[in-house]
Amino acid sequence: MTAHNTQECEIATRSNMVFDELWLESNPAMKDGDSSKEDRKAMPTATTISSSSSEESEEAATSITGKFSNIEDRYYVDARVLGTGHHGSVRECIDRTTGQRYAVKSICKNDPAVKEGALVREIVLLKEMKHSSIVHLVDVFEDAEYLHLVTDLCTGGELFDRIVERNSSDNGAPCFTEDEAAKIIYQILTAVSYMHKCGVAHRDIKPENILFDTKDEDSPIKIIDFGLARKHYGSFGEPPMRSVVGTPYYIAPEVLRRKYDSSCDLWSVGVIAYILMCGYPPFNGKGNDETHAKVLRGRYHFPSREWKGTSRQSRDFIHRLLQMDPRKRMSVEQAMHHPWLVRHAAAALIEVSEERQDKPSNTSDETVVKSLRMPRRGSMLRGHIARGKVKSMFGR
Numbered sequence: 085m086t087a088h089n090t091q092e093c094e095i096a097t098r099s100n101m102v103f104d105e106l107w108l109e110s111n112p113a114m115k116d117g118d119s120s121k122e123d124r125k126a127m128p129t130a131t132t133i134s135s136s137s138s139e140e141s142e143e144a145a146t147s148i149t150g151k152f153s154n155i156e157d158r159y160y161v162d163a164r165v166l167g168t169g170h171h172g173s174v175r176e177c178i179d180r181t182t183g184q185r186y187a188v189k190s191i192c193k194n195d196p197a198v199k200e201g202a203l204v205r206e207i208v209l210l211k212e213m214k215h216s217s218i219v220h221l222v223d224v225f226e227d228a229e230y231l232h233l234v235t236d237l238c239t240g241g242e243l244f245d246r247i248v249e250r251n252s253s254d255n256g257a258p259c260f261t262e263d264e265a266a267k268i269i270y271q272i273l274t275a276v277s278y279m280h281k282c283g284v285a286h287r288d289i290k291p292e293n294i295l296f297d298t299k300d301e302d303s304p305i306k307i308i309d310f311g312l313a314r315k316h317y318g319s320f321g322e323p324p325m326r327s328v329v330g331t332p333y334y335i336a337p338e339v340l341r342r343k344y345d346s347s348c349d350l351w352s353v354g355v356i357a358y359i360l361m362c363g364y365p366p367f368n369g370k371g372n373d374e375t376h377a378k379v380l381r382g383r384y385h386f387p388s389r390e391w392k393g394t395s396r397q398s399r400d401f402i403h404r405l406l407q408m409d410p411r412k413r414m415s416v417e418q419a420m421h422h423p424w425l426v427r428h429a430a431a432a433l434i435e436v437s438e439e440r441q442d443k444p445s446n447t448s449d450e451t452v453v454k455s456l457r458m459p460r461r462g463s464m465l466r467g468h469i470a471r472g473k474v475k476s477m478f479g480r
Contacts, residue, residue: 240296
């Protein structure tokens with residue numbers, strides 16, 4: 085079966101998504117893919133040119149952040165690459181003053197697929213996010229060739245990898261127990277609730293973009309990668325978003341129909357909940373087109389072999405999120421108070437999550453992420469399937 089990744093699903097290219105926050109603040113009615121060429125030419129950039137020398141002016145004119153700076157002045161950057169993505173690589177770095185360890189994602193600016201506006205928007209949104217279950221942007225550096233994003237460093241790896249590990253046993257048991265799945269889903273929902281209250285739609289929530297702080301079985305999670313995220317104020321009358329972006333298995337049907345709001349993230353959470361329980365996605369095709377067609381039909385099943393040991397409440401939770409009509413889909417608040425989560429997500433976890441929900445991340449206390457990476461997964465997933473390590477995931 086062909087594996088999928090975010091880039092393959094971007095029917096609307098990122099050149100249609102160059103809205104930085106300055107533009108959105110002054111043009112709240114603008115939506116993805118609807119601006120004219122004249123509008124795009126008029127968009128302000130994040131570059132500020134205020135130097136007296138011609139050399140500094142030339143540097144600023146080619147800069148995304150407004151100035152060049154050397155990341156090595158503040159951080160020791162390990163030469164070993166921890167992970168690679170479509171547009172860059174991830175390494176560990178250490179603050180030369182404090183000794184604190186972080187992750188640094190280095191993005192090649194010369195890559196034709198890298199769009200300046202999308203990078204600006206990602207930086208602005210990450211700087212705004214202050215939630216314990218969302219990766220914290222610590223620093224930004226830029227040189228002539230690369231943009232370096234310094235973030236939390238987590239050592240627990242991706243949720244995707246844990247699903248693969250759990251699923252490889254093929255012993256007929258659920259991929260995750262209901263307690264384990266509920267705790268993960270609840271943390272994802274607290275982050276989604278925070279994002280939506282901030283007017284942010286993530287638009288690419290998937291196991292590859294969910295990392296564990298540590299290797300502990302009960303490690304907290306963090307959501308990463310805001311490359312496809314954007315501001316959207318649907319509740320204030322902003323027209324629906326229209327760019328088709330995301331990853332095939334997790335994309336909501338209304339996104340494919342080019343008329344959607346932030347509730348598309350709740351559909352993705354429903355897909356993740358389904359996978360955590362059985363180890364494979366509810367909508368599975370041989371390629372993007374077939375997967376999209378199944379998403380648009382919205383038909384899925386709970387085969388008895390994998391689901392016989394699960395509760396009716398868990399299936400009801402998934403059913404209420406995988407509603408074709410977004411108006412019938414549970415809101416994030418309704419999902420967080422669904423009986424399945426109330427029963428299986430430990431009370432202590434709920435209380436701690438609610439207390440920390442609106443507090444900024446404390447980078448000195450948080451463990452750091454070793455595998456932060458750009459959207460990916462094609463070759464890795466194919467490799468697992470080729471070696472027979474994932475028998476039922478993403479195709480059985």
